[in-house]
Amino acid sequence: MSTGQTHAKTSGKRRLRLRAQRRTTSDARAAYAFMAPAITGFCVFVLYPLIRSAYFALTRYNGLSDPQFVGLANFRYMFHDDPSFWPSVRATSYLVLLYVPASLVIGLALAMFCNQRLRGVKWVRTLLYLPVVLPVVATITLWKFVFDPQVGLANMVAGWLHLPTSLWLSSPSMAMPSVVIVMLWGVGSTMIIFLAALQAVPTELYEAAKLDGASSRTVFFRITLPMISPILFLQVVLQVTTALQSFNQPKILTGGGPGFSTDVLMLSIYSHGFSTLGQMPQLGYASAQVWVLFLVIVAIVAATARFSSIWTYSDHA
Known part of the structure; x- marks a missing residue:
């Protein structure tokens, strides 16, 4: 096999690999686009309230004034x-x-x-x-x-x-x-x-x-x-x-x-x-x-x- 044929074959494989990579990237972007509403909803309505409630558990907070950090005082009072x-x-x-x-x-x-x-x-x-x-x-x-x-x-x-x-x-x-x-x-x-x-x-x-x-x-x-x-x-x-x-x-x-x-x-x-x-x-x-x-x-x-x-x-x- 001549050098030109070898180079052409290598270039063809490289093009196929790049095309496959672009297709994979495109599929991944489409998948993330479809998952984005669910991920956004989970972060806004589940993850963020969960983190905020963990913080509030360590504070004295009545919903009106600013929360005051008290550490584990709420848990000590509870038990x-x-x-x-x-x-x-x-x-x-x-x-x-x-x-x-x-x-x-x-x-x-x-x-x-x-x-x-x-x-x-x-x-x-x-x-x-x-x-x-x-x-x-x-x-x-x-x-x-x-x-x-x-x-x-x-x-x-x-x-x-x-x-x-x-x-x-x-x-x-x-x-x-x-x-x-x-x-x-x-x-x-x-x-x-x-x-x-x-x-x-x-x-x-x-x-x-x-x-x-x-x-x-x-x-x-x-x-x-x-x-x-x-x-x-x-x-x-x-x-x-x-x-x-x-x-x-x-x-x-x-x-x-x-x-x-x-x-x-x-x-x-x-x-x-x-x-x-x-x-x-x-x-x-x-x-x-x-x-x-x-x-x-x-x-x-x-x-x-x-x-x-x-x-x-x-x-x-």
Whole structure:
């Protein structure tokens, strides 16, 4: 091969390389252009408020005057001097312990029922999911009337069944279970996710178990539960974070009472950040509480993810 041919071949490869590089650069610019609105929105509405709240957590700030840097004083007050903080932690923990297992069990049970080949099961699915799309505040307000101890439907039905009545939302012992009942009104969203997981389980496994004479209990614990364990893990994380951030139900139903029995952390954050008339808001202290709640959620999710491989099934293992 002559020197001229070699030079021409080298020049041709160089042109192809430059053309490929320009195409790659053009594709990258187009990708960044499409991502720019999402990145901008994340920076403006998530990242910047997150940084500002971290700063406010270290200040004494009421939203009107300039923030005064106080270091960790808000956190010291929170853990040692605030009379409402630890009752709020206990109320939130109680809510999590009541709501998370109940939502998982009821959601999975409803999903297994709706996974059956029964006449009219599609209408049942629709009715069970309907509460999820209804206006939240309106439905919670209706539940407040249901739990009215004088004329509410709950005590009326209990009287018909010759069961003891209750003060429900006015009782320190029954207020939180009542709030959890209202939260379980929206268990249809959990049911739908479990239903999708159940329908993804290969039917061949059930057919093989049936041929082997396996009982329904064995099929559930040996096939169904292991196969949907990744979705179960997802639901645990979702339900825990939902319970920790619950606000609408306690706020509308009880306002945190009676006493501190339903004064969950989100209500405490709201009451400090948006004080009642005649009181100055404590946005710095509220920001400190937000960060404590945020770190608790991160720790729980991280711990759950760390040990998820122990109890979740993967066909790649």
